[in-house]
Amino acid sequence: MVKKWILKAVVQKTISFMPFNHRINYFFQKYVTKGVYLSEEYFYDRLGHARDHLNAYTRRSNEAAPNTCLEIGTGWYPIVPISFFLAGADRIYSVDISFLTSKNRLLTTLIMLEACYSKGLLSYYYQVDPDRMQKVKELIANIKTMTLEEVLEELHILYLIEDARKLSLKDDSIDLINSNNTFEHIYPKTLIPILKEFKRIVKKQGGVMSHFIDMSDHFAHFDKTINIYNFLQYSDIEWMSIDNSIQPQNRLRLYDYKKIYADLNIPINQETYRAGDLEALQTIELDLKFSTHDLNEVAISHCHLVSY
C-alpha cells in the first residue's frame, strides 16, 4: 500500500500548481489531513516560543517588552503576535507570503489566550498587561460587529503581505524579529536575502533576532510509519521532485544555518537545540549530502537561535 506521506506529497504538489493554492491547501488540511485545528499542544508550544522570544529580548535590553516586533510566517493562528500585544508591544508586524488568518481563527486564538489567562496559566509564560487582557475580552465580546482589519488594529498588529527580502520598513526600526517553524520552509536562495533584510531593519542598539527552526521531516508529523529523518535519504534532485511550493522543506541542518549566519556576519549569541534520535537516524540510508557529516549533528532536529 502507498504510504500516507507519499499521497500527501502528491496531493500538495498537485495543489501547488493550482490558482488559490493556499486556500485549497487549507481545505485539504482541514478536511483530509486534519492539520489546521488549533490543538492545545500547538497552542502551548507556541506560547513557549513567545516566552522564549520575550526572555531573549529582556536579557539583551533589560526592557520587559519590545516596542516594535516582527514575525515572519505567522500562519493560521497569530498566537505569538497577540502574545506580544498582551506583553505590551506597541506595533507588531506579521510578514507572510499569504494572508492565512481569518476572523474565526483570530477569535479562536483570542478565546484560548483568555481561557489560559483565566486559569492563571498565562502568567507562567510572560507578564500580561491587565489592560491589554481587558481589550482582548472586549474584542471577543464585540468581534461579530467588527471587521478583521479593525480587530487587528486594536491588537496593534499589521499584516505585511510582501516580499520579506524587500520590506517596507525603515533601517534600524525593529526591537524584536522572530520566527516560529518557518525558516525550514525557505530555501537559502530566499532565506539569505531575508536575513540580510532583517539585519538592516533590526535595531543596532538592543535589537534582537530570535528564530525557532523545526528541522524534522514534516511528513512524519502526519504519517507515523516514517521517522523525522525520512527525507534525508533523498538527493537534492530526488527531493525536488517530491517537495512542493505550498509547504516546501529545505532540509537544512543546524550546521547549514550556522554557516549562513557566519557568512552574513550575524552572530549567534544563544543557541539551543534538541539532539534528536541518533538511533532513528541510523535506520535511514542517508544521501551522501548528509552521511558525510557528523551524524550527531545531522540528527539535531530543532533549534533556537538568538542574535544581537
Ligand SMILES: C[S@@+](CC[C@H](N)C(=O)[O-])C[C@H]1O[C@@H](n2cnc3c(N)ncnc32)[C@H](O)[C@@H]1O
Ligand atoms: C509552517 S508555517 C508556520 C506557522 C507558524 N509560525 C507556526 O509556528 O506554526 C510557515 C509559514 O511561513 C510562511 N512563509 C513561507 N515562506 C515565506 C517567505 N518567503 N516569506 C514570508 N513567509 C513565508 C508561510 O506562509 C507560513 O505562514
